[in-house]
């Protein structure tokens with residue numbers, strides 16, 4: 031990269047400001063001053079023009095005169111906040127009365143500045159506003175990243191197939207290779223897509239999902255590529271396509287097998303050229319987007335029967351990820367079941383419950399036609415139905431699952447490490463001890479032949495709460 035390019039990039043990183051003032055001398059002065067301080071500056075001479083500009087392309091901060099003919103400063107403020115609830119607006123007022131100031135702050139202005147002002151005063155105010163916005167954004171991004179990055183966006187599994195999926199995620203997350211995820215409904219395709227996106231440190235843009243099955247052909251293209259005002263009846267303003275919203279990030283094309291044939295050609299063209307034309311547009315746009323597609327149908331088969339273009343299939347199938355149904359990786363059931371148990375308990379601010387051994391075996395032996403989603407729903411329902419029970423036994427399970435109780439390890443399954451088996455045993459054991467002691471720690475310690483502190487530590491390590499056993 032040349033120094034010139036670097037310089038341009040640094041300049042590009044500087045905030046984009048919009049000055050809205052009906053007074054030409056003011057626009058001229060502000061534009062010159064702020065450009066000298068390396069801001070990117072655009073101007074508008076009326077509220078209406080400002081709104082048009084911002085609808086077209088958002089700015090980082092708008093400096094808006096309060097008193098203007100037509101749409102005034104407060105009107106612009108209101109409209110900007112409608113377009114972007116985080117829009118940063120500073121109002122300029124020649125009157126500086128308390129009432130307008132209060133009103134503008136209530137309307138969501140960052141601050142106001144009274145004309146005439148010193149350049150220095152304005153620069154400080156801009157700095158403060160942009161810094162605060164950056165902090166808010168970073169915080170939100172961090173929260174999102176932490177939430178999602180923790181254990182691969184919450185993706186869980188220890189079976190061999192899931193372990194190999196984790197490996198693939200690690201391999202592709204920093205690249206922009208197209209990924210095609212296949213698997214039955216409810217196997218976790220969207221979650222895998224999110225894991226790829228949110229575990230990437232490079233891709234800071236958004237994760238934008240589009241369900242291809244939910245859209246008729248005409249809407250599909252305008253959703254994906256956007257449209258210009260007047261491109262078709264009903265296109266009353268310019269609209270940004272999802273592909274652009276995903277710039278720097280990931281576009282998730284869910285149920286890709288359902289995309290209309292006509293649109294397949296357009297999508298293929300985009301994948302080849304990395305360029306697209308909004309409906310009614312004249313100039314092709316370039317974006318840097320990673321595409322992840324998902325399907326619960328066998329796309330290869332769809333190609334054979336003519337429902338899906340072969341060339342598009344090849345373009346999508348660069349990195350294939352196949353998620354097997356849950357019944358083919360039963361060793362994931364216990365860990366998923368415990369995870370959901372904990373998750374629901376947390377969201378309802380309760381202490382997590384446990385499954386008795388036989389219940390866990392029955393869950394593992396069930397076939398789960400709805401896969402992980404069905405397991406998740408089943409457990410949520412169990413918790414609602416058996417709110418008072420700390421330990422769920424096989425008798426609490428739905429009938430069709432109860433029938434699946436068989437001796438442990440009767441089904442060929444991954445037995446897990448010694449440590450995991452020990453943890454499982456300890457939890458079951460302590461649950462039974464607490465139940466007999468009705469949650470009384472001293473009594474439980476006596477039954478178990480452990481010291482009180484030792485028992486207490488083991489109980490909390492196992493995620494159990496003696497209080498849960500008190501009323502039983």
Ligand SMILES: Nc1ncnc2c1ncn2[C@@H]1O[C@H](COP(=O)(O)OP(=O)(O)OP(=O)(O)O)[C@@H](O)[C@H]1O
Pocket residue numbers: 184185186187213214215216217218219220221222326366402403406
């Ligand atoms: N390995 C997993 N770990 C944790 N949760 C999972 C896992 N797999 C799936 N889930 C959960 O199961 C539910 C279904 O997953 P997801 O929506 O990703 O499935 P899908 O394959 O996209 O299904 P569909 O084809 O019906 O859209 C979600 O709530 C998801 O969080």
Ligand SMILES: [Mg+2]
Pocket residue numbers: 219220284
């Ligand atoms: Mg899905």
